[in-house]
Amino acid sequence: MQNANNNLSPEQLELYKSILDEYNRYRGVSEEEKEDVILKISSTTFIDLLCDWAFKHVFGHNKELLMMLLNDFLPEKVIDIEYDPNETDIFRGEDKQVIMDVICHTEDRSFIVEMQKSSNSNFRNRILYYGAATITRQLSSGDDYSKMVPVYVICFMDFRLNHLTDQLVYRYQIREQDSGEPYGSQLAIYFCELPRLASQKKEKLSPIEEWFEILLNMSKFAEKPANVNKRFDPVFDACKQARLQKQELEQYFRAMISEQEKQGIAAFYRDEGYQDGIEKGREEGLKQAISRLLAFGMSPEDISKALGVPISEIQAD
Numbered sequence: 001m002q003n004a005n006n007n008l009s010p011e012q013l014e015l016y017k018s019i020l021d022e023y024n025r026y027r028g029v030s031e032e033e034k035e036d037v038i039l040k041i042s043s044t045t046f047i048d049l050l051c052d053w054a055f056k057h058v059f060g061h062n063k064e065l066l067m068m069l070l071n072d073f074l075p076e077k078v079i080d081i082e083y084d085p086n087e088t089d090i091f092r093g094e095d096k097q098v099i100m101d102v103i104c105h106t107e108d109r110s111f112i113v114e115m116q117k118s119s120n121s122n123f124r125n126r127i128l129y130y131g132a133a134t135i136t137r138q139l140s141s142g143d144d145y146s147k148m149v150p151v152y153v154i155c156f157m158d159f160r161l162n163h164l165t166d167q168l169v170y171r172y173q174i175r176e177q178d179s180g181e182p183y184g185s186q187l188a189i190y191f192c193e194l195p196r197l198a199s200q201k202k203e204k205l206s207p208i209e210e211w212f213e214i215l216l217n218m219s220k221f222a223e224k225p226a227n228v229n230k231r232f233d234p235v236f237d238a239c240k241q242a243r244l245q246k247q248e249l250e251q252y253f254r255a256m257i258s259e260q261e262k263q264g265i266a267a268f269y270r271d272e273g274y275q276d277g278i279e280k281g282r283e284e285g286l287k288q289a290i291s292r293l294l295a296f297g298m299s300p301e302d303i304s305k306a307l308g309v310p311i312s313e314i315q316a317d
Contacts, residue, residue, distance in 0.1 A: 008042060012246075016042070016253055023261050024298065041256045042249070046239040048219035050158050052101055053255030055115035057248070058238045060102045065235055070111060072207040073154060073169065073190060081106055103134065105149070110134050114155040115215075117259055122309065127155055131187045150185040156192045156215055168196055168208055261302055290314055 008016070016038045020026035026034065047054040059066045063081055070078045084103040102113040112130050116123070131153045138148050163170060170191040174183035197212040205213060210229060224236040237243075244252060286309065293303050294314070304311040 008038070012249075013038065015250065019250075019254055019257060023257060025261060026257075037257075038253075041253055042241070044219045044241060045222055046218045046236065047241050047244070047252055048256065049215050049239065050115065050117055050219075051252070051255050051259050052115050052117070053252055054239070055156075056101050057252075058235070059113060062234075062238060065238060066102065066104065066113070068231070068235075069113070069211065070154070072211060073192070074152065076109075078106060078109075081111070084110075108149050110138070110149055110151045112151070112153045114153070116155055116157045116159070119157070119159045119161070120309075123161070127153055127189060131189060135187060148186065150188065152188050152190065154190045154192065156194060158194050158216070160193050160195055161191060166196060168192065168212060258302075 013035070017031075017034050020029075020034050020037060026037065029037075047057070049055050049058065059069060060083070063083075067078050067081060070081075081104040084105055101115055102111075104111050104113075112134060114127070114130070120126075131151050134151045134153075135148065139145070161170075170193070172189040172191075173185070174187065175181060176183070192208075192212070194212050194216045197209060197216065207229075210232065214228070214232060214235060218236075218239050221236075224233065228236075241249075241252075290303060290309075290313075294300070300311050300314040303309075303314050
C-alpha cells in the first residue's frame with residue numbers, strides 16, 4: 001500500500017498499524033482492514049481541518065491565516081496577534097485546568113478559537129468556562145479592573161445545537177433581559193455550526209460561507225476548487241499533507257484515529273439513550289454510560305474527552 005502524497009515506507013506502515021492496535025475498535029480487525037483505514041487517512045491531498053490537531057497545525061502556527069479567519073467573523077478588524085500558551089496555569093488545588101485549541105491576543109482583545117468535532121452534555125458550560133478562565137487570568141492580585149479586555153470565543157462545530165433560528169453563526173453576549181441593553185463587551189461567544197451551511201448555501205458564497213465550505217470539506221478536495229477565491233490559496237497550501245514532516249504525519253494519524261475513537265464513544269452514548277437522560281437531569285444515565293464504556297475497555301481519558309466529564313468522576317465510578 002502506498003500513500004499518494006508521501007509513499008509510506010514499510011516501516012511507516014507498520015508504525016501506523018501499531019497505532020491502530022492501541023485502540024479497541026481496531027485491535028481485532030484484519031490486516032487488510034487496517035491498511036484500508038491507513039490509506040483513507042494518509043492518501044488525501046489535504047489534511048482534515050475538522051481534526052483538532054490539523055486545525056491547530058494550520059491556525060496555531062500561522063498568524064496571517066488566523067487573522068484572515070478572525071477578520072471574516074469578527075466586527076472589529078484584527079491587525080496583529082500574539083499567540084498565548086495553550087494551557088492556563090492560574091488555577092489552584094483541585095481547580096480545573098483548561099487546554100484550548102488556539103488562544104491569542106491583541107492589545108485590546110483576547111481570542112479563543114476552537115474546532116469541535118462532536119457535542120457532549122456539557123458543551124455549552126465548557127465553552128463558557130473557557131471564556132471565563134481567559135478573563136480570570138488577565139488580572140493578578142492588586143491589578144485594576146480597567147486592565148480587563150474583551151474575550152471572544154469562536155467555536156467551529158461539526159454539529160448543531162438547538163436554537164430558535166437557523167443561521168450560520170450564533171453570537172452571544174450578556175444583555176439586559178427586557179431592553180436588550182448590553183452589559184458590556186467583556187465576553188462574546190460565537191457558535192459557527194458548520195452543518196448549517198447546507199440550509200443557507202447560495203450560488204455565490206460569502207466569506208463566511210467559503211470558510212464553512214473549506215473547514216467542512218478540506219480533506220475531501222483533490223485540489224483547490226476553481227470557484228474558491230484566490231485569497232484562500234495560502235490556506236490550501238498550508239493544508240497539503242505532502243508538506244508534513246515524518247513526525248507531523250504520525251501526529252496527524254494518531255489524532256485522526258483518536259477522533260474516530262471518540263466519535264465511536266459519542267455515537268454509542270447517543271444510541272443507548274443516555275444523552276437524553278443527562279439533558280433531563282438524570283445523573284444515573286451518565287453513571288450507566290460510564291460503566292458500560294469502561295466495561296467495553298475504553299480508557300477513562302478517552303471517555304472524559306468524549307463525554308465532557310472530569311476524569312476524576314470516571315475513575316471514582
